[in-house]
Amino acid sequence: MKKNNDDFFDDSFEILDESLINNSEQNADIPIRRKRITEENAPDIEPEKPITQKKKKFNRYILNQTILFAFLFLGMIGYLVYFEYKDADEVINNNYNKRQAILDKSVYRGEIRASNGEVLAKSITNADGSKTRIYPYGDLFAHAVGYNCNGKAGLELSANFKLLTSNANLLLQIKDDLFGDQHPGDSVITTLDVNLQNSAYSAIGNNKGAIIAIDPSTGRILTMVSKPDFDPNTIESDWDYIVNEEGNTCLLNRATNGLYPPGSTFKLFTLLEYIHEHPNDYSNYTFDCSGTLTRGEYSIDCYNRNVHGHESLMDSFAYSCNSSFANIGLSLDMNKYKHLCKDLLFNSELPFSMTYSKSDFKLNEKSSTFEIMQTVIGQGKTQITPLHLSLVASALANNGVLMRPYMIDHVENVDGKVVKQYEPEKSKTLFSEEDAKKLSEFMGAVVSYGTGTKLQSSAYTAYGKTGTAQFDSGDNSHSLFMGYAENGSKKLAICVVMEDMPAGSTWAVPAAREVFDTYFAS
Amino acid sequence: MTAILTAIAKYALILLIVFYTYCSFVVLRGKKINLNMAAIRLQSAIMYTIHFIAYTIIFINVKEKKIIVLYLAQVLYFSITKGIFLLMYRKKLSRALLNNMYMLLCIGFIMLTRLSYENAYKQFIIVTATTIMCFFIPFLIKILRNLPYLTWIYCIAGIIMLGVVLVVGRITYGAKISINLGFFAFQPSEFVKILYVLFLAAFLSKSQSFKRIVISGIFAGMHVIILVFSSDLGSALIFFVVYVAMLYVATGQLRWVGCGFAGGTVASLIAYKLFSHVRIRVLAFRDPWSVIDNEGYQVAQSLFAIGTGSWLGMGLYKGLPTSIPVVTQDFIFSAIAEELGGFFAIALILICLSTFLIFIKISMLHTGLFYKLVAFGMAVTYTVQTVLTIGGAIKFIPSTGVTLPLVSYGGSSVLCTLITFAIIQGICISIPAQPEIDKNDSEEEGSDDEEE
Numbered sequence: 001m002k003k004n005n006d007d008f009f010d011d012s013f014e015i016l017d018e019s020l021i022n023n024s025e026q027n028a029d030i031p032i033r034r035k036r037i038t039e040e041n042a043p044d045i046e047p048e049k050p051i052t053q054k055k056k057k058f059n060r061y062i063l064n065q066t067i068l069f070a071f072l073f074l075g076m077i078g079y080l081v082y083f084e085y086k087d088a089d090e091v092i093n094n095n096y097n098k099r100q101a102i103l104d105k106s107v108y109r110g111e112i113r114a115s116n117g118e119v120l121a122k123s124i125t126n127a128d129g130s131k132t133r134i135y136p137y138g139d140l141f142a143h144a145v146g147y148n149c150n151g152k153a154g155l156e157l158s159a160n161f162k163l164l165t166s167n168a169n170l171l172l173q174i175k176d177d178l179f180g181d182q183h184p185g186d187s188v189i190t191t192l193d194v195n196l197q198n199s200a201y202s203a204i205g206n207n208k209g210a211i212i213a214i215d216p217s218t219g220r221i222l223t224m225v226s227k228p229d230f231d232p233n234t235i236e237s238d239w240d241y242i243v244n245e246e247g248n249t250c251l252l253n254r255a256t257n258g259l260y261p262p263g264s265t266f267k268l269f270t271l272l273e274y275i276h277e278h279p280n281d282y283s284n285y286t287f288d289c290s291g292t293l294t295r296g297e298y299s300i301d302c303y304n305r306n307v308h309g310h311e312s313l314m315d316s317f318a319y320s321c322n323s324s325f326a327n328i329g330l331s332l333d334m335n336k337y338k339h340l341c342k343d344l345l346f347n348s349e350l351p352f353s354m355t356y357s358k359s360d361f362k363l364n365e366k367s368s369t370f371e372i373m374q375t376v377i378g379q380g381k382t383q384i385t386p387l388h389l390s391l392v393a394s395a396l397a398n399n400g401v402l403m404r405p406y407m408i409d410h411v412e413n414v415d416g417k418v419v420k421q422y423e424p425e426k427s428k429t430l431f432s433e434e435d436a437k438k439l440s441e442f443m444g445a446v447v448s449y450g451t452g453t454k455l456q457s458s459a460y461t462a463y464g465k466t467g468t469a470q471f472d473s474g475d476n477s478h479s480l481f482m483g484y485a486e487n488g489s490k491k492l493a494i495c496v497v498m499e500d501m502p503a504g505s506t507w508a509v510p511a512a513r514e515v516f517d518t519y520f521a522s
Numbered sequence: 523m524t525a526i527l528t529a530i531a532k533y534a535l536i537l538l539i540v541f542y543t544y545c546s547f548v549v550l551r552g553k554k555i556n557l558n559m560a561a562i563r564l565q566s567a568i569m570y571t572i573h574f575i576a577y578t579i580i581f582i583n584v585k586e587k588k589i590i591v592l593y594l595a596q597v598l599y600f601s602i603t604k605g606i607f608l609l610m611y612r613k614k615l616s617r618a619l620l621n622n623m624y625m626l627l628c629i630g631f632i633m634l635t636r637l638s639y640e641n642a643y644k645q646f647i648i649v650t651a652t653t654i655m656c657f658f659i660p661f662l663i664k665i666l667r668n669l670p671y672l673t674w675i676y677c678i679a680g681i682i683m684l685g686v687v688l689v690v691g692r693i694t695y696g697a698k699i700s701i702n703l704g705f706f707a708f709q710p711s712e713f714v715k716i717l718y719v720l721f722l723a724a725f726l727s728k729s730q731s732f733k734r735i736v737i738s739g740i741f742a743g744m745h746v747i748i749l750v751f752s753s754d755l756g757s758a759l760i761f762f763v764v765y766v767a768m769l770y771v772a773t774g775q776l777r778w779v780g781c782g783f784a785g786g787t788v789a790s791l792i793a794y795k796l797f798s799h800v801r802i803r804v805l806a807f808r809d810p811w812s813v814i815d816n817e818g819y820q821v822a823q824s825l826f827a828i829g830t831g832s833w834l835g836m837g838l839y840k841g842l843p844t845s846i847p848v849v850t851q852d853f854i855f856s857a858i859a860e861e862l863g864g865f866f867a868i869a870l871i872l873i874c875l876s877t878f879l880i881f882i883k884i885s886m887l888h889t890g891l892f893y894k895l896v897a898f899g900m901a902v903t904y905t906v907q908t909v910l911t912i913g914g915a916i917k918f919i920p921s922t923g924v925t926l927p928l929v930s931y932g933g934s935s936v937l938c939t940l941i942t943f944a945i946i947q948g949i950c951i952s953i954p955a956q957p958e959i960d961k962n963d964s965e966e967e968g969s970d971d972e973e974e
Contacts, residue, residue, distance in 0.1 A: 059886045061771040062898050066882045069905045073875040076909060077868050079918045080828075084864045088829030096814050097826040099842050106840070165832075173834065177529035 093161035110185035142229035184414035191220035199518035203511035209498035210254035218424035219403030263467030266378030293323035318450025329376025390495035397484035400431030481508035546876040626928035656944035663948025670892035676721035709934035719899035726772035756922035807920035827860035835863025850931035
C-alpha cells in the first residue's frame with residue numbers, strides 16, 4: 001500500500017507487466033512489479049510489444065462480451081417486433097384490457113360476416129355523427145353474434161378488440177389520423193352458415209331450446225341457435241324490460257351456457273365404461289326387461305314402463321332401456337367411471353374461447369345405490385351443456401379426435417386482406433379409434449332400429465343417441481339428441497335440446513333431421 | 523384540433539427519434555471520441571425539438587401553466603448544465619454520451635410529466651441537484667490517482683450499506699430495498715452498484731492469480747447474498763452478471779464464466795424454491811393469462827399497453843398507461859410503447875444499445891486496466907439493468923422490478939446513473955494521449971480482423 005501512495009503524487013498510470021501475468025498463477029505471492037510511464041514522456045518510451053498485446057487481449061475479451069450483450073438488445077428488439085407483428089392482436093383481445101372505450105373513439109368498429117360473406121353485424125354512422133350497430137338478420141344470429149352494449153355478448157364480446165383493431169395500411173392510418181377520421185376496424189369472418197342456421201332456427205320453432213352443429217373434421221361451428229332469443233337491433237331499448245321481466249331468459253345462450261340433465265344421451269358414457277370393464281365379453285351381455293328394475297327399496301322405470309323383454313347390450317342402447325342400464329351401472333367401478341367422465345370433459349374446461357358453462361358429474365365411490373341408478377341413465381345430478389354434447393359427437397365422428405371448436409375463420413382488414421387466419425387444430429383425443437368405432441356402431445343401431453329411426457335417409461347415414469330428461473314432477477320433459485351424420489367425407493356433428501316438450505315423441509330427432517337434410521342437400 | 527395536433531406530433535416524434543438513433547450510431551464510428559461533430563450537433567437539435575413538441579402536446583392536453591414553467595426550467599437545465607460540462611472539460615468529454623444522457627432524461631421527463639406531474643417535478647429537482655454534483659466527478663476521476671488502490675474501502679463501504687438496508691430497510695414491493703430519507707426513499711443498492719464495480723476493478727486489476735480470484739468471488743458473493751436476503755433479486759442478478767463479466771475480462775478464462783453460470787443456475791433454482799415472490803414472477807412470466815387477477819396482472823396490463831399502442835402508438839394522452847401498476851418505475855417502457863409507439867420504443871432500445879457501446883468504446887480506448895474494468899463493469903451494469911426492465915415489460919424475461927436508467931422515476935436510480943455517466947466521462951477525459959501506440963494498435967487490430 002505504501003508504494004501505492006507514492007504513485008498518487010506521480011502523474012503516471014500503470015500497466016501490469018505481461019510476464020508477471022503469465023506466471024501469476026504459479027507465483028501468486030511475488031510482489032507486483034509495475035512499469036511506470038509518465039504521460040509527458042510516454043511517447044519517448046519505446047512502445048513495448050507486451051503492453052500493447054496485453055491491452056489488446058483485454059480489449060478482445062471486452063469485445064467478445066460486447067457482442068454477446070449487443071445480441072441481447074437485438075434479441076429484445078426481435079421479440080418486440082414479433083410481439084407487435086404476431087401476438088399483439090390476440091393478446092389485447094381480453095376483457096381485462098381497459099382500453100375499449102379509448103379504441104371505440106379512434107376505431108370504426110368492423111363487421112361480422114357469415115362464412116359466405118353475408119353481413120351479420122355492421123356499424124353505420126347517423127346524420128348526427130353517432131353510430132348504430134345494425135344486425136341485418138335480426139333474431140337469427142342473436143346468440144352467436146351477440147350484442148354490442150350492456151356488457152356485450154357472443155362474438156361482439158369475444159372478438160371485441162379484433163373489431164376495434166385497425167390493420168388498414170399504415171399510410172391510410174396516418175391519413176385518417178391527420179384528418180381526424182376514425183381508423184377502419186378489421187372485420188371478423190365467422191364459420192357460421194346462414195342456410196344451416198335458418199334450418200336450425202325453424203327446426204326449434206317456437207319452443208325453447210338450442211342447436212349447435214359442428215364440422216367434426218375441422219371443429220368449425222356452422223350453426224348455433226338458442227331460443228328464446230332477442231333482436232340485437234333493439235336490445236338497447238328492450239334491455240330494461242328484458243332484465244326486469246320475471247322468468248325471461250332470452251339473454252341466456254342455451255347452446256353454450258344452458259345446463260341440462262343429459263337424459264338417456266348419458267347412456268353413451270355408461271356404455272363406454274361397461275365396454276372398458278368388459279372388453280372381450282360385452283357383446284355377450286343380455287338382460288330381461290320387465291319395464292322396471294328394483295334394487296332394495298328403489299326402482300327405475302323404463303320410459304312409459306315399456307317392456308323391452310330379452311335384449312342384448314346393443315338392443316338396450318338402441319331402445320334406451322333404463323332398467324338394463326341401471327343394471328349395468330350398478331356393476332361399474334365408480335372410480336373408473338368418474339375418471340372416464342372427467343376425461344370426456346365433465347368437471348373441466350372445454351377447449352372453447354367464448355363463454356360457456358362447465359358440465360357437472362357428481363358420482364363417486366360413496367354414492368348411494370339410488371344415486372347410481374339415477375345417474376347412469378342420465379337423471380341424477382349430472383348437468384351438461386349442448387356444446388359439450390356436440391363436442392363428444394364431433395370427436396366420435398372424427399375417429400375419436402376432438403378438433404378445437406371455433407367460430408372465427410379469419411380476420412381481414414378494410415381492404416379485405418387477411419390479417420389472421422385460424423386453422424383447424426387438434427384439441428384432444430377423446431376416444432381411441434377403436435372405441436369411437438364401437439360407439440358409432442351402437443349409435444348406428446339407434447337410427448336403424450331404435451329410438452332414432454326418423455333419421456334414416458338416403459342422403460346420409462346418421463348415428464346418435466336420443467334422450468328424454470325429466471326436470472320436474474310434471475309430464476313434460478326435455479328432448480335431446482346428440483350424434484352425427486356422414487356421407488363420404490362430408491360430416492356434421494350435432495346436438496339438439498328442446499325444453500319442456502310434451503310426452504309421447506322424441507322431439508329432438510326430427511329437428512336434427514331438418515338440419516342434416518339441409519346440410520347434405522347442399 | 524387537439525386530436526389532430528397530437529396525431530401530427532406522434533409522427534413527428536417517431537421520425538425525429540429515428541433520426542436521433544441513426545446519429546447515435548454514426549457517432550460511434552472511428553477510433554477517437556467526438557469525431558462526427560455534425561451528427562453530434564444534429565442530435566442535440568433533435569433532442570430540443572422532441573422536447574418542445576412533446577411538451578406542446580402535454581400543454582394543450584392539460585392546459586396548465588405549470589407545464590410551461592416545467593418545460594422552460596428543463597430547457598434551462600439542459601442548456602446550462604451542458605454548457606458547464608463543455609466549458610469545464612473542453613472537447614475531451616464524450617459528446618455522444620452526453621447527448622444520450624440528456625436524450626434519455628428528456629424522454630423520461632416527457633413520459634413522467636404525462637403520467638404524473640408530481641413525479642416529474644420531483645425527478646427534475648433530483649436530476650438538477652445531482653447534475654450540479656456531477657460537474658466535479660470527471661475532474662476527480664482524473665486527478666485522484668489513488669482510486670485504483672482503495673479496494674477495501676469500496677468493498678467494505680458497499681457491504682456495510684447493503685447490510686444496513688437489510689437490517690433497517692423497509693418493505694417495498696416484496697423486497698427490502700430502501701431507507702427513507704424524508705424527501706425520497708434512498709435505495710443504497712443503487713449506489714453500491716458503483717462501489718461494487720470500483721471494488722472489482724481495483725481488485726482484479728492488480729493480479730489475476732487463482733487465490734485472488736477466489737477472494738474476489740467470496741466478496742462478490744457476499745454482496746449478492748446480502749441482496750438475496752434483502753429479497754432484491756433484480757439487483758442480485760445484476761451484481762452477479764457484472765462479476766462474471768468483469769472476471770472474464772481480467773482473466774480471459776472461459777472456465778470462470780462456466781463456473782459462474784453453473785453457480786448462477788444453482789442459485790436461481792434455490793431462489794425459486796426458497797422465495798415465493800420469485801415463483802410468482804416466474805409464474806407471471808410463463809402464463810400471465812391464467813393468473814391475470816393477481817400475479818399476472820401487471821405483466822398482462824403491460825402487454826395490453828404495448829399491443830394496443832402497436833407500431834405507431836396511441837399518441838400522448840390517447841392511451842391508458844396508468845392502468846399498469848408501478849408504471850412510472852418498472853413499466854415506463856410499456857407506457858412509452860403505448861403512447862409513442864412501437865417504432866419509438868425500438869429506437870429507445872437502440873439508444874440504450876448505443877449508450878452501452880459508448881461505455882465500451884471508452885473502456886477499450888483507455889490503457890489502464892483499472893479504468894478499463896470500471897468502464898466495462900459500468901457498461902455491463904447499465905446493460906443488464908436495461909435488459910431486465912425492458913425485457914420484463916415485454917415478457918421477454920420474467921419481470922424483476924428494476925428501473926430503466928435515466929428514464930424511470932426513482933431518485934436513487936437516476937442519481938446513481940448520473941454519477942455513473944459522470945465517472946465514465948472522467949475515464950474518457952483521462953484517456954492518455956498516445957498517438958504512436960494508437961497507430962500500432964489500429965494496424966495490429968486491422969490485421970487481427972483479417973485473421974479472424
